[in-house]
Amino acid sequence: MELTPELEVLRRVFGYDEFRGDQAEIVAHVATGGDALVLMPTGGGKSLCYQIPSLVRPGTGVVISPLIALMQDQVDALSALGVRAGFLNSTQMPHERQQVEQALLAGELDLLYLAPERLRVPDTGRLLDQAKISLFAIDEAHCVSQWGHDFRPDYLQLSHLHERWPEVPRIALTATATAETRREIASRLDLEDARHFVASFDRPNIQYRIAPKDKPAKQLVDLIRTEHPGEAGIVYCLSRASVERTAASLVGQGIPALPYHAGLDARTRADNQSRFLREDGIVMVATIAFGMGIDKPDVRFVAHLDLPKSVEGYYQETGRAGRDGLPSTAWLAYGLADVVQQRQMIETSEGDRAHKHRLGQHLNAMLALCETVDCRRVQLLRYFGQSAERCGNCDTCLTPPESWDGTVPAQKVLSTVIRLDRERNGQRFGAGQIVDILRGKETEKVRQFRHDELSVFGIGTDLAESDWHSVIRQLLAREMLTVDTRYGVFSVAEAAGPVLRGEQQLMLRKEPPRQARRSGSGERKPKVAAADLSPEAAEVFERLRAWRGEVAKEQGVPAYVVFHDATLREIATRLPASREELGTISGIGEAKLEKYADGVLGVL
Template identity: 55%
Template sequence: MRAMTGEVMPQALEILQRVWGYNEFRGVQAQIVQTVAGGRHALVLMPTGGGKSLCYQLPSLLRPGVGIVVSPLIALMKDQVDTLRQLGVRAAFLNSTLTPSAARAVEQAVLAGRLDLLYVAPERLLLPRTLDLLHQAQIALFAIDEAHCVSQWGHDFRPEYQQLSVLEEHFPEVPRLALTATADDRTRADIRRVLGLTNAPEFISSFDRPNIQYRITNKDKPKDQLLEFIQTEHLGDAGVVYCLSRRSVEETASWLQEQGLPVVAYHAGLAPEERNRAQERFLNEEGVIVVATVAFGMGIDKPNVRFVAHLDLPKSLEGYYQETGRAGRDGLASTAWMVYGLADVVNVRRMLADSDAPEDVKRIESGKLDALLTYCETASCRRQVLLGYFGEAYAGPCGNCDVCLNPPSVRDMRREAQMALSAAIRTGNRFGAAYLADILLGKENDKNKRHRSLPTYGIGKEHDPKVWRSVLRQLVSLGYLTAGPYHGLTVTPQAKAILRGETPLLLREDTLLPRQAKRTREKAQATRVAIGAHDKPLFLALRAWRAERAGQLKVTPYVIFSDATLKAIAELRPGSLHTLGTVSGIGERRLAEYGAEVLRLVRTGVHEEQARPRGTVQAHELGLAPEVSWGAVGTPVHSLTPLVGAEQRSAGGPSGTVAAPSSRVTEVPRPAEVVDASGARDVPVERSSLAHSAGVGVAAQPSGVTEMSKSPQAMNDSDPAMVREVPEEPVVMSGAVQAAEPDAAVAVALGEARRALARETGYAAYLIFPNATLTALAARRPRTMAELVGLPGLGPKRIEAYGERILDAIANALEREPHALGGAEHAVQEPLPSETAELLHVATLLEQVAKDLRSGQAQLSSGTLVTIWREVFPEGTGANFDGSQVQEKDGVTTLVLRVKRET
């Protein structure tokens, strides 16, 4: 395999801008890309959200062959592949979610060189079948993500990762790139040894996440504290709450749900279906909070998580950094919040002492725990302590942690420490913190009668109980007390110096500080607002549009655009595609796909649509009706029943919704599937209460009634090398296209060709090309591939995939009607087939119903429907109104019209 030349960087920058929409690399990304693109190995340590994925995705596009990415979690693979396909990159994955036929299709795409990137789990990679496949293919590179899983000293050890040494054995000449967010010296050594990276250069980015505010508070009533934190600072934001046990997860999630928050629970004890549902909801919906054990999170690629909260101590500072790093991946202000108490310290020390691990492992883990507790108890800048643990100096204070914002008082509390240690010794080193606090305070109870005569009984009455809990907690954290037998606290040998008074002991007085004033909290929040009041309405409109788009495409919202990109759009308010293209994160593909829609939103400032139920599309997108206004079809209906009461004119209620069940739906023309024995036909439609004025949707039946029955994921699995296309907004055509009249015969031929392509590819008809494109083709009637360039909705991918079929359909239609060659002005328009014409009329009727319901000008009634019917279907059309049925469920109104056609 050839190595890249020194000219790689200009090409890399061009791809970076064109595909990802970024004008420059961040940090050490450029050096990594140049190293790997040149055929060399590398070890990369980069924080979560620092841009690790770009370090292997871009070199995979620069080098010949397919980049193989070893990834530990299926959820991460799907997210990455969805995002890459949106960018126009040919990507796929091999894992257990694929059917055998879909897996074979991926393998064939690898062999045919039709993929740029392939994601595989380590277990799948190690199979002889997969290794044999890779030997037959051209490999650009191997990227081992979450490489710390290689080491048993890492915080997410996975035995399968240790077997990845086969990569060096089988593919010694292919560059290997190991990437991780956290790894100490021992873990890095293991990564180098297992993956054969002995002499590979090491690239370390700064571990600093300046947008994250680190805060730790004393645990009192943790659930109440968490609720106040969310409600006062992050209401409506997505977040992750970590708990130590499954029981704690379920109790906390249930309690937060009772408080009215959108919360899901996630832990390894749940059924896979429940975990998947929880994860899908968290990823796809805005503002959902997940309460989880550490089983959740690794590989979750959701960039707009605004907070990560810990109700229990994590296992190590590495684990804490990894978990808190899931907040604010988009670079916007986020919070890492934790409550921490004496019981946490005692429990983790006891768990370590009671474990069956070898003594050398216990020593290492004990050191990691000490580092974590030092971080929790520090009276200096938390960011300095955190980065210092990873060997990075920080010239603090940072000004964005609780210690910097509200410095604690620190004083020499050697005397209080001596009292507490003496109480532990005199009671036999076998009682817990609560008992010792009672002895020091002189509290009488049934349990401590035998110890009331001790010199230490009542010696600490001058202090509040919170002071003694704080002193005992810090003594455990600092190692002067440890968890002993009988769940008690035992004095350690290192406490002798304190007992003798040989050394001062500075402890925090944080528990004595008053609660942060409301004005101080509000001031801190004001400095953390992500977007100004002026721009927020547009930001929210863009976010609503993004959610709808994501629902249509069955991808997570941030695959469309990140919050940071939406924020930049809202602040810039671009007026042209050129200006929009300058926004960071908008590459060539995204600009082409979404540019017109975004500019429309920027102009109006309002997103008028509401997310439709999954599996539905607009009627015009399925080819059931052209996307035209009511005025272009016929005279508006004025004889609708007026609504009474202003409250009924709201577009948001169920009465403003026309929907349909997902059955008895078909693409045109397949009349046999929808006509019953009596000759009557049901024509259902579906739309949301805030749809387009032509807002009629059609629900897809998943059992083979229409080509829309496949999910986008299934479509992509059937042909993984194909990049999914999405429909564009209708565009205003100019020049000859606008002047020419669409040829009916060509339009029908193109419709048939589109449906045939949909059946062959498994894609929905409207994903092949939208109606705006069909109309433009029928008007211009191109005869060569060159003439397809520039038509709305026909980019290079679509022309390459469907161009020949489009030209064949047009040529066949024109050969049947040679008079059409002279141009639209001489074309003889033949009537549409009766089936198509009838459905066009029905779609027009339903579009008007939806429009008038939404505007509040009408309500559903049989009289209303009959009136509209008679205006849309004049006498002699052969279609008669045969009744209707209306059902309400979950805020959605389903309307079924029965059409009787005369034969």
Template identity: 60%
Template sequence: MSTPLDAKQEQALHLLQTVFGYPAFRSQQAQIVDHVVNGGDALVLMPTGGGKSLCYQIPALIRQGVGIVVSPLIALMQDQVDALAEVGVRAAFLNSTQSFDEAMRIERLMRAGELDLVYIAPERLMTHRCLELLSVTPLALFAIDEAHCVSQWGHDFRPEYIKLSVLHERFPDVPRIALTATADQQTRDEIIHRLQLEDALQFVSSFDRPNIRYQIVEKANGKKQLLDFIQAQHSGDAGIVYCLSRKKVEEMAEFLNENGITALPYHAGMEQSERYRNQARFLREDSIVMTATIAFGMGIDKPDVRFVAHLDLPKSIEGYYQETGRAGRDGATANAWMAYGLQDVVQQRRMIDESEANEAYKRILGAKLDAMLGLCETLNCRRVHILDYFGQHSKACGNCDTCLSPPISFDGSVAAQKILSTIYRVDQRFAAGHVIDVIRGIDTDRVKQWRHDQLSTYGIGSDKSEAEWRALLRQMIALGLVAVDYENFSSLKLTEESRAVLRGETKVQLRQYKKAEKAVKHKRQSAKDFAEANLDDVEQKIFERLRWWRVETAKAHNTAAFIIFHDSTLREIAKAKPRSLEDLRGVTGVGAKKLESYGEELVSLIAEFL
């Protein structure tokens, strides 16, 4: 027998249904909302698309005063406020894009308690003026979004986040809720310490995103492999391609456009106005691929991103998980694809080595990179590996590349000894290319110049291709059996661990090389496929008509189409075929304000088909 709801819980459920249009809370949302409504602090870890926003939006509507949302995402604040306005929530933001008069108007509304939610960047929040404003504003709560930004060891560190402990010190009676999609145990501990959340309840949802398929391929020609992947599996889909450098971002955007794929660049070196313009196009138009550095993506709410691709190795599993999590927010299947090779390992290790960080920080970065390499080189399920990193255990998913096409491992001790012996015999003074040439017996000018064709290891690996030896060497670097000396032309060095392998005291299990295959076109369940599989002919025609109506309506409102309605809601409307406003009421995603704004139009539109 279910426990009866108290008045505040009933109010929360009523708001969920009438304002946001959802029939019931998911996962731990109800407990989180109840806890914050009653004045408790909370740390919420919930995957992208899991419904984190409702965990502070509903308490802000129930509690007296204004809910302050601390967000680093100035470029997205307008869309966040637009989305809330669409459902009838009084929301605003304060940031540097506003005029003085507009900012004054928002501040007056805040002091009068006439707003439900206000989004503020941490840099502005920490100013004396803003803190004074908050001291005369009735406050419902503080929501600290993207809370992992507080971690100095993380991939999205923002120095201003460390100062947010001032909120607890100056406003001790105002509840705080810190939210993030990405945090290992170390980052969680740091969030709690930095934000003084020692007494907060922790709500940790499953990190699993079962609709995302993880695939990591051997990098041969990254550009061509990416193009094949998009053309075979994601023609006409929205996606994100991550690159390490600004130059590569620009080159990839140009390359994709030359090959008929609409692509836009995004990186920190661009003019701010151009970045905002490209981001707005990506959010508001269909079928655009964004090529970007990690400067892009945090907080992106676009539900129909069908793939996230990496052409360079991410620095950590946290970064990889957060970036891939931007795909498939609508629940339909999506792909996380990465091309990865020896140069990626060398490049990332060099970046750590050459950074100006202290040794303790370098060790942490090195450990995070090792974990990322472990994911790339794993012989087992990638999803299990990712979840295990975040402290959650699971069974093999049957949906990632290592489950669908299990890699073959072999006793690579002899191959490893050949590599290590050659590194030793060339005096640990040469980079990977030269070492592999010696092993394969390639008669280059450099090999002859150094008389390395006279070595006992010359040609002992002529039975394998250069790509095979590169793959084996990459694994050995990942395992710590070979080091790279970046100060001396990336020359390869032996390590303490390699000596036991050379002496035959330790066996080395390696992954058998698999030649990069051309992406195969296959039927996948994208949002459109899902619609076609679950709608009859008439419903499919209604759905397509609703999508066209949504595009036109979004243009008229100067906002993103998904802010009007998600595809999932349009599918429900197509299936329900409402003949009246009452029929439309209760469809998931149709709250009271949207019913008032669009109900008559939708009913009239559907009547054309009936």
């Protein structure tokens, strides 16, 4: 059977026998000149959807990407496949830009990466006018949306691409968008008439877990040591100070960790990012400034030490784990202080009431995901308008939480807040004081303000301190309590009326008991990449990894640019004995076979 041009390129260049999911339809549509808006999860193969049409169509594919710091790695990865690629951005010297421009005009580039800011430069437009452009690919298209979590004003000008170059097809791609965000992307990029492709957002290899915050620094160390020793991961924190503190804490525990946030100088950020991409087992501790476009396939865990602002942000960040399809963990520590902090941040944020209302809607959806007693994956996919069955691979499936009738405890909390509000006289009382009053603790602050004389003092001795914090947190999540933006003082909201009056039953999520500590035997679980290999194959896999590490270091590229773990696993399992047999391994195209066959066969 004769191969289509697209499938021939997939096999010859990329070394894969067939497309996945919607890839074939998307590639064929764009290759024949159609416009497309593509939503596909991280690790789903979005880049092939514009790379292959760029190689099939005459001319150069122009990729608009916000990821200046990663363009060199993207070009290196394509060059390793024998694809002629280059980039133009502000990091280059004049002579470097001139070389790339000459190659473009000479028809010697298959793909050219541009930052959106470059399109503001008149010379860039004139350059593209003189070149043969095969397509425009707008990567990370959610940056155009004010509804999304990463608004990038420079993307707004991209709606003009089809006006200046009307014959050139456009493809916009993102991993994260609700139906509302998708409509805004289409409107702002003038892609309403384009074909929209929405793949399943499900990432079945990722195990989603959300744990009550209880000494989060120790919880994080336990997660890494017991489940992901020596493996790469990303830890997200809300503030720069928290990033620095957490990275230092991990290093102090013997875990190789690096910080990344906007307060570091550009050189330090670039060096830390490079080490994370090129070395095995590095943990990157970062604000959300880090991660977009990171192609590292073997990130085994993503941990959040602070509550994300939205489900879109959470999904985008957790999606950086397990791009290679192997089992990975998305872990979030979540507590009452997170809810208070996020509510305060919304109220003090810039923007009108409508903007703050939207932020509140995003946060409420995130809180609903945290507090659900149902399958997390079902709830996550439902947010993006997709249906799913219970997954069996999230904490609520593996250890189903119980719900309980929290009506009376909620009434006790609300009654205490009302009485504190009356007695406040300019004083500030937070969650800790509420719990102390309910549990009848005669602290200095309780005695000072005579709160032991309140009728609610000591009416909550039946619940533990952590249980009361959970009740308060869930009342905040359901907007039955509000919090003062300046002082963190609680007030009862209108929505609490039916519960206070006994007209509405309130079912709450019961916190799971603290898990027993794992044995301190020091026994390490096998690395995920080699976990299901035979002992003989696992030994070959580790030798191949060592060889790959040496080659990557010599070439100054990340290890995955040489071969992905999945390719090494297949080599270790099948043990090809010739170049011909090696060429049948998934992920080995013509260029990589020519470049690495002798080295691989030498290891074998």
